[in-house]
Amino acid sequence: MTAQPRLVGFACRWCSYAGADLAGTSRLEYPASVHLIRVPCSGRVDPAFVIRAFQRGADGVLVAGCHPGDCHYASGNLFARRRFALVKRFLEYLGLEPERFRLEWISAAEGRRFAEVIREMTADLERLGPNRKLREDP
């Protein structure tokens, strides 16, 4: 399975994880590259999680949460937005291609959008090839 890029997704349980479930109940096919990690809120995602994923060989990382204003905890996604704007710049500074990391707002009703984001990211990662920049030697 080396041909398939590895995409690690952190999805908030209220919106994006539920949106991914909706993609499932709607039988929307998308690449198997993505493996979701369920978190309570996008604001729970520590930048260390993202860095670790890249170090362990992830080719791309997605952090997905509720749309701004819709956070189940009122403000968690706003913290995520600020935090990952910095993390994204930091990753690019390290030499990582910008397409490898995305922060997306996907609501529980947006199964279609979830599938779309995964398709887009997977296509980008296939084009970029494996992440060699941050990957630790196995």
Next chain:
Amino acid sequence: MPRIGAFICHCGLNIAATVDVERVAARARAIPGVVHAETYKYFCSQPGQEKIAEAIRSSRLDGVVVAACSPSMHEATFREAAALAGLNPYLVQIANIREQCSWVHSDRETATVKAAALVAAMVAKVRRDQPLEPIRLPVNPRALVIGGGVAGMQAAWDIAEAGHAVVVVEREPNLGGRMAQLSETFPTLDCASCILTPRTAEVARHPRIELLTWSEVREVSGYVGNFSVKIARRPAFVDWDRCIGCMLCQDKCPAPAPIAFEHGMGMGKAIGVSFPQAVPNRPVIRREYCRRFQGRKCQVCAKVCPVGAVDFEQAESCREEKVGAIVVATGFDVMPAAHFGEYGYGEYPDVIDSLAFERLNSSSGPTGGVIRRPSDGRIPREVVFIQCAGSRDPDRGKPYCSKICCMYTAKHAFLYRQKVPDGQAYVFYMDIRAGGKGYEEFVQRTVEQAGAMYLRGRVARVYPEDGRLLVEGVDTLAGTKVEVAADLVVLATAVLPREGARDLARTLKIAADEHGFYSEAHPKLRPVETMTRGIFLAGAAQAPRDIAETVAQASAAAAKALGLLTRGELAADPLVAEVDEARCSGCLVCRHVCPYQAIEPRELAARKVASVNPGLCQGCGACAAICRSGAMGLHGFSDKQVLAEVGAICL
């Protein structure tokens, strides 16, 4: 090392058709610490749960991974099953290999490999889980119902009758909602007011129901069992406590005003009630039409009021209510005129929508129940009803069926013929959907007794000619073009969520679908609950539905709310934050990001540390992500657990 059991569910063929479950089980067995792995057709079934329980006991498991459907489906089921077998329920994790694997991937090989990785991630996670005890929380026994239509009233009534206090918030000045606007109801042709008015009166005088009309919910904080709700009441400019409801003000007011209740068919006054049977029977001044508020010298209402209740200085007032459960019953709107250019709706006065037809038909309506067309007051001899105006039209309208239109159009055609025996009704339809007790029979009566002519096909356009309206359409069954000269055209416009429904969803932190209808927690098994515990749904706010279904759902929502309110105490998930005091530096950055004010400083020997109140903490993890010393942990989603998941996925 903990002893883990992995249970891979076939879910019939839902998983097994795409994922090689036996291979997933074999891969799981190879993970160090996994001492038991098996597959079964349906682990959620009783024998399936028994298999898990048996393995917990015989293999002395201290961690369970169930690879099955989404945790939102059966996490609770499997946690309970584990608890019955003596395992702490928080030592159970779900690998979502259905919604996020077998249902979205078709290649068996990749789906199997992914499923195995998802199982490995959960094994890594459960290994780092700690046994936890649920948190006990007090429950406020009062309820809030948002919306005073037939749904809200039914829910409020049921909760109040069971002995609990209820606050009803209604945006309009009076109770009744959409149903109060209707003339008769299908399929029995009961008069809507005759059914509704006694109910409004009962609700209004119930000792445990408090009515807050002309009011809106502004803010909601707190959580299940302990909500705090800020409610704003718009100024009525009449002191309702003083007012005796004589309505002299309305009689004498010189300023006409179009009131929403008449839906464009009739005028009210700038001061007054929407309809004579309104409850509470108290007037409001609509400032945009009041002469005095427009800068003129009128004070007629204040002068004629026998009790001096008119108060032009009244301001908005705000109050806070504490409740344990909330029922949302905000109802529906219909699609506005702008959508129907080809039918001339909004352009020709004799093209109206069905809600306007209800007003024309209503004995308390602007025409006293005589069906007169708006342009010249003549009694229409030919009426064309156009169904699916905006519904089942994914390109220009809404893709969904509005559900109630087939039946109310049949009712309209029937009532029209009763009132105008020599008149002819034409109904353009796509399909007749008359599922419901006595519904199909009623449609047949409309065809046979009322002689309504049903034409299967769509209308291309409507245009005026010689004082009538020419309706051009097709009859797809006969395969011919049809042209009808009509005196009145009635559009069965699509049902939409109430204006502002999305804003309210944000305020309540509940989900709405792409159209703005509120989302239920599960379409089959939890139809009146939302994903936010303690908030329930009733009526057309959730999807288009008729009165009978709305009332049934409202009673269901009330029953669910009562199930919560009668408990006194509630067990909440202990997946909350906890401080490792040895590592805490006392910087309290966590305190600033906490949306619930759940973190307080605590004196510890010579230093200060953060301390989490588990009753207030909702487990969002903002504090854990921001803690610089790694002292703030989140049960169930600890740094170690998430990093272990990352490691397992990337292996």
